[in-house]
Amino acid sequence: MRDVSIIGFGQTPVGEHWELSLRHIAAQAVLAAMQDAGIDRADALYVGNMIASETSGQHHLGALVADFVGLRGIEAFRVEAACASGAAALRAGYLAVASGAADLVIVVGLEKMTDAIGNSITTALAEAADADYETPHGLSFVSINALLMRRYMYEFGVRHEDFAGFAITAHQNAVNNPYAMFRRPITKEEFVQARMIADPINLLDSSPVADGAAAVVLCPTDQARSFSEHPVRIRACEVGTDSLALHDRRDPLFLEAAYISVQKAYARAGVTPADIDLFELHDAFTIMAALSLEAAGFARRGEGVRLAMDGSIALNGRIPISTMGGLKGRGHPVGATGVYQVIEVAQQVTGRAGANQVPNARLGMAQNIGGSGATVITTILEA
Amino acid sequence: MKPVKDVGIIGYGAYVPRYRLPASEVARVWKDGEDVLPVREKSVPGLDEDTATMAIEAARNALQRAGVDPQHIGAVWVGSESHPYAVKPTSTIVAEALGIVPHTLAGDWEFACKAGTEALQASIGLVGSGMARYALAIGMDTAQGRPGDALEYTAAAGGAAYIVGPAEEALAVFEGSFSYVTDTPDFFRRPYQHYPQHGSRFTGEPAYFKHILAAAQALMEELGARPEDFTYAVFHQPNIKFPQQAAKKLGFRPEQIRPGLLVGDIGNTYAGSSLIGLSATLDVAKPGDRILLVSFGSGAGSDAFSLRVTEAIEERRERAYLTREYISRRKPIDYGLYVRYRRKLHMH
Amino acid sequence: MGIPAYWRTRTQRYALVGEVCHKCGAKIFPPRDVCPECARPASDPFTFSGRGEVYSFSTIYQPPEGFEEFAPYTVALVKLEEGPLVTAQLTDVDPAEVHIGMPVEMVTRKLREEGEEGQIIYGYKFRPLLRSTLTPRPSGQAA
Numbered sequence: 048m049r050d051v052s053i054i055g056f057g058q059t060p061v062g063e064h065w066e067l068s069l070r071h072i073a074a075q076a077v078l079a080a081m082q083d084a085g086i087d088r089a090d091a092l093y094v095g096n097m098i099a100s101e102t103s104g105q106h107h108l109g110a111l112v113a114d115f116v117g118l119r120g121i122e123a124f125r126v127e128a129a130c131a132s133g134a135a136a137l138r139a140g141y142l143a144v145a146s147g148a149a150d151l152v153i154v155v156g157l158e159k160m161t162d163a164i165g166n167s168i169t170t171a172l173a174e175a176a177d178a179d180y181e182t183p184h185g186l187s188f189v190s191i192n193a194l195l196m197r198r199y200m201y202e203f204g205v206r207h208e209d210f211a212g213f214a215i216t217a218h219q220n221a222v223n224n225p226y227a228m229f230r231r232p233i234t235k236e237e238f239v240q241a242r243m244i245a246d247p248i249n250l251l252d253s254s255p256v257a258d259g260a261a262a263v264v265l266c267p268t269d270q271a272r273s274f275s276e277h278p279v280r281i282r283a284c285e286v287g288t289d290s291l292a293l294h295d296r297r298d299p300l301f302l303e304a305a306y307i308s309v310q311k312a313y314a315r316a317g318v319t320p321a322d323i324d325l326f327e328l329h330d331a332f333t334i335m336a337a338l339s340l341e342a343a344g345f346a347r348r349g350e351g352v353r354l355a356m357d358g359s360i361a362l363n364g365r366i367p368i369s370t371m372g373g374l375k376g377r378g379h380p381v382g383a384t385g386v387y388q389v390i391e392v393a394q395q396v397t398g399r400a401g402a403n404q405v406p407n408a409r410l411g412m413a414q415n416i417g418g419s420g421a422t423v424i425t426t427i428l429e430a
Numbered sequence: 431m432k433p434v435k436d437v438g439i440i441g442y443g444a445y446v447p448r449y450r451l452p453a454s455e456v457a458r459v460w461k462d463g464e465d466v467l468p469v470r471e472k473s474v475p476g477l478d479e480d481t482a483t484m485a486i487e488a489a490r491n492a493l494q495r496a497g498v499d500p501q502h503i504g505a506v507w508v509g510s511e512s513h514p515y516a517v518k519p520t521s522t523i524v525a526e527a528l529g530i531v532p533h534t535l536a537g538d539w540e541f542a543c544k545a546g547t548e549a550l551q552a553s554i555g556l557v558g559s560g561m562a563r564y565a566l567a568i569g570m571d572t573a574q575g576r577p578g579d580a581l582e583y584t585a586a587a588g589g590a591a592y593i594v595g596p597a598e599e600a601l602a603v604f605e606g607s608f609s610y611v612t613d614t615p616d617f618f619r620r621p622y623q624h625y626p627q628h629g630s631r632f633t634g635e636p637a638y639f640k641h642i643l644a645a646a647q648a649l650m651e652e653l654g655a656r657p658e659d660f661t662y663a664v665f666h667q668p669n670i671k672f673p674q675q676a677a678k679k680l681g682f683r684p685e686q687i688r689p690g691l692l693v694g695d696i697g698n699t700y701a702g703s704s705l706i707g708l709s710a711t712l713d714v715a716k717p718g719d720r721i722l723l724v725s726f727g728s729g730a731g732s733d734a735f736s737l738r739v740t741e742a743i744e745e746r747r748e749r750a751y752l753t754r755e756y757i758s759r760r761k762p763i764d765y766g767l768y769v770r771y772r773r774k775l776h777m778h
Numbered sequence: 779m780g781i782p783a784y785w786r787t788r789t790q791r792y793a794l795v796g797e798v799c800h801k802c803g804a805k806i807f808p809p810r811d812v813c814p815e816c817a818r819p820a821s822d823p824f825t826f827s828g829r830g831e832v833y834s835f836s837t838i839y840q841p842p843e844g845f846e847e848f849a850p851y852t853v854a855l856v857k858l859e860e861g862p863l864v865t866a867q868l869t870d871v872d873p874a875e876v877h878i879g880m881p882v883e884m885v886t887r888k889l890r891e892e893g894e895e896g897q898i899i900y901g902y903k904f905r906p907l908l909r910s911t912l913t914p915r916p917s918g919q920a921a
Contacts, residue, residue, distance in 0.1 A: 170843040179787055180808050181865045183779055183889055183901060185838065185845040190853050193836035198855070201834070201878045245836045245853075294855055294863040295814070299834075448870050477848055478869055478887040483900065486792075486886045514898055523900065527792035527886055529825070755908050761872075 048145040050268035053428070054275040055084025056390045058261040061228040061378030063161045067258065069103050070115040073157045076260035077116045080153060084264035084274050090149035091122040095136030095156035096382035097129055101171035102163040112155060122149070129175035130331065131417030132156065133385025134284075134424035137263070141284045144265050156383035157260035168256065172381070175418040177292035189253060189332070190245040191293055191419045196334040197247055199300055203349035207247045210333040211238040212355030214251050217330060217369035220362065221376025223402040226387075228257055228378030252333045254373075259380030261387045277397040282318070282410070282427040285311035291421045300349075304423040305342035305414065312412070312425040320344040323427075324408040325395050326366055327388040329416035330373045339414060340366070343425075367405045370395055385415035389426055396430040431551075431607050431652075433558020438600025439592050439737070440498060440564060441746065443491020444709040445484045446588035446696055446756040449474040453583045455765045460578045468669040471760075472586035472697025474768055475572045479587070480514045482523045485570045488591035489524055491750035492566065495601075496593045500528050503593065504562025505535035507552060509545025509701045510589075512572045513538050516621075524568065535562070542617060543666055544727025545569060545701040546589065551733055553594040554604055564595040571700035576625035577774060584669055584693070588756075589702020590709040601743040602712065602721070605736040606653050610645040617728035628728075634672075637730045642666065642676050645732035646724045653736055657681040660736075661719035664690035664707040666726035668698045676724075689714050695757050701727075710753040717741045784899055791901035792886055796862070798824035805860040828884030830858040830904065837873045844890050852876055856904050870905040883907050 057079025059072055067075070073094070081087065094108040105111070109123035122143075128135040133156030140154040160168055172188045173181075181191070199205060214233060221227035233251060241251040264274075271278035287307030293299050313319060320343060328339040337351030345366050346354055359365040371377055371391040374384060392411035394400045400408075413426045451474050453467040475484070485508050493500060506525040513520045521536035535556070539545040546569015553565035570589030575582030597603045616637035619626035629637070642665060650656065657663070663682045665673040670693055677687045690707035699706055704725040711721055719739040726732045769775055787808075789795040796807030802816040805824055813820040835854035838845075845851070852868045854876070868876060869887055882904035889901040 166843045166846075169840070173842050177865075178779070179783065180790075182842075183791075183899065184853060184866050185841060185848065185851060185889070186853050186865060187838060187840065187842045189840070190836045190838050194834040194853070194855050197836060198834035198878070244840050245838045247836070290814075292865065294865045296863075299855070299863070476870065476887075478867075478889070478903065480888060480898070482898075483885070483887050523792075526788060527900075529793065751908050759908055 049147060051141050051144045051265055051281045052268040052271035052278040053263045053281065053393055054266050054271050054278050055264040056080050056262060056393060057083055058226050058387060058390055059259055060226045061257050061259040061380055064258040065161060069099055069105055069108070069157065069159045070111055072159060072258060072260040073112045073155055074116050076157065076262040077112065077153055077155050080262035080264050086151060086264060086274065089118055089121060089151045089153045091140070091143050092118060092153045092155065093136040093139040094123070094125045095132035095154070095385060096125055096158060097127060097132045098171040098381065099159065101167065102159055128422040129417035130381045131385055131415040131422045131424050132382040133387070134413070134415035134426060135385070135422070137385060137389060137426065138284050138286060138424060140265050141281055144267055150266055150270065152265045153262060154265065154386060155260060155262035156386035158380035158382040159258050160256050160380060161258050181292050187245060189248055192332040192334055193245040193248040194293065195299060195338070195419070196332070199334060199337065200247065202300065205352050208235070208239050209352045209356055210252065210337065211235045212360065213330055213333040213336040214238050214375055216355070216360050217373040217375035220370055220403050221372025224371040224377055227372040227376050228255055229376050248332060254331045254375045254379040257378045257380055259378060259383045259387065261383050261390055263386060263389060277399070277430065279393040279396060280429045282316035282429050283312035284424065284426045285315060286422065286424045287311065289421050291418060293419045300338065302338050302342040302420045302423065304420055305339055305416065305425070308423045308425040309343045309414070312427050316427045318410065318427065322410055323366065323412050325370050325392065325405045325411045326368050327370065327373065327392050327411065327413040328368050329414055330369055330375050331379055331416070335416060336368065339416070343414070362403060362405055370400065370403050370405055385424065388413035388415060389428065392428045396428055432604070433555055435558045435560060436597035436603060437554050437557045437594055438597045438603035440595035440599050440601065441492040441494070441496025441593040442590060442709050442712055443488045443495060443750050444588070444590040444706050444753040444756055445488040445491070446473050447475045447479055447484070448759050448761050449476060449771065450760045450762045451765070451768045452762060455768070456583050459765045468583050469697050470694050471762070472584055473588050473699070474763060474771055475587040477771055479572070481508070481510045481512050481570050481572055482514050482520045484572070484587065484589065485520060485524050485568045485591065486527045488570060488589060489528055489566055489568060492591040492593045493528060494750040495746045497749070498564055498593065498595070500530045501533070503530045503534060503564045503566050505553060505556050505565040506530055507537060507539055507549035507566065508568045508570060509539035509541065509549045510569070510571050511540065511542055511545065511700050512574070530566070541731060542727035542729050543700045543703055544725040544731055544733055546705045547725035547733035550592055550594070550735070551607060551609060553592070554607060557594050557596070564593050567592050567594060569701040569705040571702050573698065573700045574625060574772060581628060584698040586697025586699050588696055588699035588706055590705040592705070600740055601746045602737040602739045605738055606649060607733065607735045608645050608649040608652065609731060609733050610641050610648065611731035612641070614730035616730055633728065637728060638668065638672055638726050639676060639679070641730050641732040642724050642726050643679060645734040646680050646722065649734040649736060655736065659720060660686060660722045662689060662711045662715065663687050663722040664704055664711055665724050666704045667691065667693035667707060670694050692757065706753060712739070712743065713747060713752045713754065715739045715743060717743055779899065781897060784897065794826040794828055794884055794902055796824050796826060798822050805862060807858065807862040807864060826858050826860055830856045830882055832876060832878055832880045832882060833857045833863060834878060835868065835876050854904065856882060867903045868905065869903040875906070881907050
């Protein structure tokens with residue numbers, strides 16, 4: 048397999064883009080990425096998207112986006128893995144280049160959540176859960192995470208307010224990210240008093256869902272320097288899965304799919320957790336941040352929350368997370384998130400993260416989680 | 431009336447939901463707190479309950495007591511005025527939930543408050559004829575009272591299930607039964623109407639008392655029995671006064687009807703009413719006790735049964751929740767919550 | 779849920795009918811084609827007793843579509859006494875009374891209705907025991 052690098056990227060701000068349709072928002076990101084890479088053609092385009100069919104009545108996004116960005120005719124199709132669709136599309140693009148099948152590939156993650164109004168979004172997102180045995184019981188996606196959080200608090204003697212650091216750090220970092228949805232810091236008081244959604248999860252435990260599109264351009268590493276002054280090598284991009292339903296997990300409090308994908312990624316990249324300079328984890332909910340840190344080997348089981356309390360996750364900490372806001376502050380346009388994460392790691396390891404620069408960042412990890420942990424895709428990038 | 435083979439009750443079970451609306455709440459909203467209360471409180475089903483779900487639980491209790499293989503039950507017959515579907519039987523849902531399908535009869539019965547005992551009569555016939563080894567008869571309702579109407583005090587939810595089978599396996603044996611039916615328009619409901627019409631005082635003498643007395647007297651005469659030969663009597667209970675008056679007119683003492691007189695605590699459970707009165711009586715009856723059961727359904731008719739309790743009662747009784755455990759499981763609600771739970775507000 | 783999908787899962791949702799693996803004895807719910815413990819084919823029906831305890835729970839204030847009329851309600855992960863974990867609502871209980879470890883029993887209730895004209899969907903929920911000393915409902919092979 049050939050070595051693969053990112054030679055350009057583009058992203059839209061995450062927010063409510065009433066005036067942009069699916070194809071328009073995709074084009075903004077793709078054209079920006081193509082310009083960044085200095086290309087006007089590609090061999091293939093992979094689209095990561097979760098719920099366009101529900102929000103916008105639109106399947107068949109590969110052909111739609113390829114044509115709309117002026118690439119009619121090339122190989123293109125949509126890839127779906129719930130909220131891990133973005134990273135799944137990256138994996139498809141990575142394999143296309145690594146295998147030698149393609150030399151120039153565009154990967155775009157996109158989501159237009161505001162095309163659906165009201166409660167239909169909740170219904171669409173719940174399709175990431177088990178349709179026969181989870182959803183019919185009135186479970187919302189938030190409540191699945193709430194079940195996890197409550198059990199975690201019970202087993203490890205942790206209080207809800209102990210999770211505050213995840214939200215506070217993310218929002219703090221989002222202040223300096225022009226693409227972030229929320230750019231205001233929050234306080235611990237605000238975290239503790241926020242409105243309950245599905246107890247114990249409140250509004251500030253949860254990432255906002257919105258519109259966004261983000262794209263990267265891939266090519267073989269040995270051609271990268273001809274396109275970009277700061278290419279980023281994909282050292283690993285690995286996938287793990289677990290049972291779809293939370294109740295079928297061997298241990299609901301252990302993200303086994305994350306463990307599997309992270310172990311494969313470390314092995315492929317020849318690194319250990321100590322080598323990772325930053326971790327763009329999937330903080331859709333504060334509980335997920337804690338569990339992700341544990342599964343990736345940065346904390347022992349039940350101790351992930353401690354990293355939020357002792358400063359480890361800050362920009363100058365041992366393992367910075369959500370460095371550009373994370374899902375929490377930058378936002379979570381579900382099918383696009385995986386690509387935003389990768390772009391943010393790329394910015395960090397090439398020293399282009401501005402005020403949020405993690406000192407001496409060279410090796411970064413992004414992790415995209417689908418559903419309550421049924422699909423996890425871990426990508427390790429190096430400048 | 432008796433079938434060729436002797437039959438009896440193999441298992442029985444009740445169900446009452448946990449919510450209670452005090453009659454004082456109805457009076458508070460509609461009468462400024464001033465009214466004569468026909469019951470103390472009535473049972474109200476939760477948002478996730480209906481006649482099918484309640485019938486399933488009562489039937490499960492009956493099956494637990496009976497200890498028979500559900501595949502040997504040859505009929506599932508649910509009597510109610512509040513079947514969840516107008517077309518699609520409650521009985522098939524119960525049959526599926528209990529593992530009785532597919533080799534079974536099933537069908538829903540309607541005869542106002544005597545739909546359950548009609549199903550019981552038919553079960554006696556089915557088993558007594560040898561056509562089925564066991565039959566499951568259920569009377570269950572989630573009755574709706576028109577807001578502000580007198581019946582709103584009492585229209586309640588609950589009922590009981592009975593598995594009928596061979597007398598040699600029974601905890602109570604049927605000595606005989608009788609039915610007395612006329613065409614009497616004391617209470618009825620047209621299709622697509624949410625609430626019934628009722629005849630006020632016409633529901634008394636020409637309806638309730640005429641049929642209950644006639645059925646009871648005819649059965650006792652056929653059996654050569656007098657009121658004092660019975661340990662207990664259970665009558666249909668639309669309110670506290672009617673069954674007490676019926677008992678008195680027939681010559682029964684208040685103590686005989688006491689264990690089965692539940693209406694003050696849970697209201698009138700319509701098709702479940704006399705059957706749940708019977709389950710509460712079986713919960714305390716001793717071997718050798720004799721029980722008279724007389725239902726009444728508007729339209730109108732009464733089914734009367736005479737039962738003799740056997741030695742099997744004591745052990746079987748303990749296998750499932752007792753009627754009083756459901757009755758004492760109570761959570762009082764106010765009129766507002768009751769309106770929400772009974773979906774009297776149209777939200778669309 | 780469409781009518782065929784609902785109908786297919788009726789014995790699971792009415793009566794907690796799952797499977798037992800005849801190779802390793804694992805009790806499986808919901809039923810699968812392959813035993814999750816020993817990876818052998820699993821297909822012998824097994825009816826769970828319905829007894830279990832609360833593993834985790836959460837009260838939902840913002841329900842998904844179709845469940846608005848029931849909110850707020852409590853969902854839970856229930857550990858059945860035979861081993862598997864199931865997702866279900868709790869019923870007949872005040873949210874403040876719920877705690878991890880609470881013993882519960884299965885009841886069949888309405889999950890929801892598809893409007894006033896559509897099907898009524900019944901399924902399992904769990905409630906606190908009416909009495910803790912009752913002889914347990916038997917579990918075992920489905921008839």
